Amino acid sequence: MRQPVFALHAASVHFGHPARAVRALSEVSLQIHAGERVALVGANGCGKSTLLRLLHGLLPSTAGRFEPDPALRQAMLFQKPHLMRLSVQANVALGLWLQGTAWGQAKALALAALAKVGLIDLAQRNARQLSGGQQQRVAMARAWALQPQVLLLDEPTASLDPHAKREVEALIDAFASGPEAMTLVFASHNLGQVKRLASRVIYLEHGRVLADLPVEDFFSGPLLQQQYPAAHFFVKGELV
Template identity: 75%
Template structure:
């Protein structure tokens, strides 16, 4: 199968050349269908910029960025943007914009809400929901389009512990379903400060520092064994909690 994403020396700089902020520098990586990739590192290391680059919301200033043009993508942000309309309407609108007739879109929206346990709130104003409920609506909106690539930017960072567990359980459920369905191959790429969450959800971990990829390892090598300490000292210090 062809890669979902392939980056070769990709860089993203913001501002004028003389004073540009280097958000990403010389990033080279390949992500295959079905991988569950966690992006970790301190604040400002480039995780969000990398996600935006993968989703087409940021442009590279150098290098090459290739993606599978046939793969349906959805991205969730730390604070989801919901329109001033009902919960059902927020999901149906996204489907309608993709060409689904409005009547069918509303039916599919209800099915998506049932998937995340919020069908009883379909007619509630979306912006009146709690943070955890809003993130579940955002997940339902993503799930409704049957994405093959799901990008998540700190999806549980601003939630209380109970809401975090609910949202994480849904992400894991979506990912597990994709792994057991040979026709799905859903690819998950997410940024997280929660290393426990990374252990639970990821199969591969990419560590960034100052916009550069300093480690790219299977999750069991990132969190166990001598490989990280020996070959990736900066990432080792991060895992030990000795970097901010």
């Protein structure tokens, strides 16, 4: 049996004073293994972003156990990337430099990463002057340059136009393919995107995992309707 890259055991995340705490995640138990493409779905406020931040070490668990691998290389992309007021190349090189790569080598590796996402011609442009889709591709180049084993994405195409969404989706798919494929964990409201990119779907509601199924069973199998009615209504667009 493969060792999981992430293992959560009744992990919870609460915000606020203990007496009036808001439960963002409640007793979540799951494992994610190398090579999986895991989509997190559910209504706004269901806990998708909190779970991603917990996996990335940006939030501590309030209760239960989370067992991250300290040697795991991982990167996270947000819906709107934060870019410095620097050139595109420098934005990508900066992450490498912060990890200890010499600046000259970091700049060379940044160009290779920009070529990977089709932006090498814009290497010297101010990153903040790019379109939303281009900025997200810069963020993806920055992540790819770090050679992570796991890529976490929080609604990475939600604010993009259809053409930019297709470009970013194609890159995500490419990053998760091939002999050195990254493990993907991504949150999305776009169920078409989930069908295209995911191999497994986790449905959350009020901070709890109510369904965890292969993508085929989540969208087309009778198992969903019979055993996970809340997720079934969500897929049908009937969730109140």
